[in-house]
Amino acid sequence: MKVLNLLFENDLDETLIGALGITFKEAGPDKVVCEMPVGPKTIQPMGLLHGGASVALAETAASIAAALNLNLETHYPVGLEINANHIRSKKDGVVTATAVPFHRGRTSMVWEIQITDEEGKLISVSRCTIAVVKKNKDER
Numbered sequence: 001m002k003v004l005n006l007l008f009e010n011d012l013d014e015t016l017i018g019a020l021g022i023t024f025k026e027a028g029p030d031k032v033v034c035e036m037p038v039g040p041k042t043i044q045p046m047g048l049l050h051g052g053a054s055v056a057l058a059e060t061a062a063s064i065a066a067a068l069n070l071n072l073e074t075h076y077p078v079g080l081e082i083n084a085n086h087i088r089s090k091k092d093g094v095v096t097a098t099a100v101p102f103h104r105g106r107t108s109m110v111w112e113i114q115i116t117d118e119e120g121k122l123i124s125v126s127r128c129t130i131a132v133v134k135k136n137k138d139e140r
Contacts, residue, residue: 004064008072020053022060025096032065032099038090049090054115054124055082061099062111062128069104070132077130080108084126088117095123107132 004012004027012018020042026033034057036042042053059079066077095115102110108131115124 008067016056017060020056022057024064027064027068029065029068030101032061032068033096034061034064035094035096037094038092043091047091049095049123051084051086051124054086054095055084055126057095057097057115058082058084058099058113058124058126059128061097061113062109062126062130065099065101065111066109066130066132069101069109073135075132075134077109078133079128080131081129082126084124086124087122088124090117090123093118099128102127105132 004024021037022034023036024032024034036053036057038049042050044050059082062082063077063079070077095117097113097115099111099113102112108129111128111130113126113128114122115126117123
């Protein structure tokens with residue numbers, strides 16, 4: 001979804017999103033769905049999906065979802081806290097993150113993110129709190 005690049009200062013492919021091969025399948029204010037390959041860039045030394053890569057995927061989904069709920073000319077989203085429970089391992093293929101809101105407030109948002117495999121089996125579940133930060137006048 002290259003259209004997302006129009007919302008942000010940096011080309012998403014030139015960020016961690018690009019480095020991990022994350023792609024967006026759906027992006028709206030009520031749900032963001034993105035995918036990430038499980039392979040050399042996202043596995044740990046034992047050959048399994050790295051928990052940190054799963055957390056990066058989850059926070060990406062939550063941050064983009066939060067951004068789609070903001071006026072990015074006046075505010076921006078910043079990850080404040082994330083937790084993750086890794087349920088099942090994965091050695092290859094693709095994982096899909098789906099972020100949906102728990103809470104959307106003026107100064108913070110909380111998103112639930114489920115990461116599943118190609119068969120819909122739960123790999124990881126996260127909750128991510130996003131701070132809504134007002135831009136300074138010089139940042140606008």
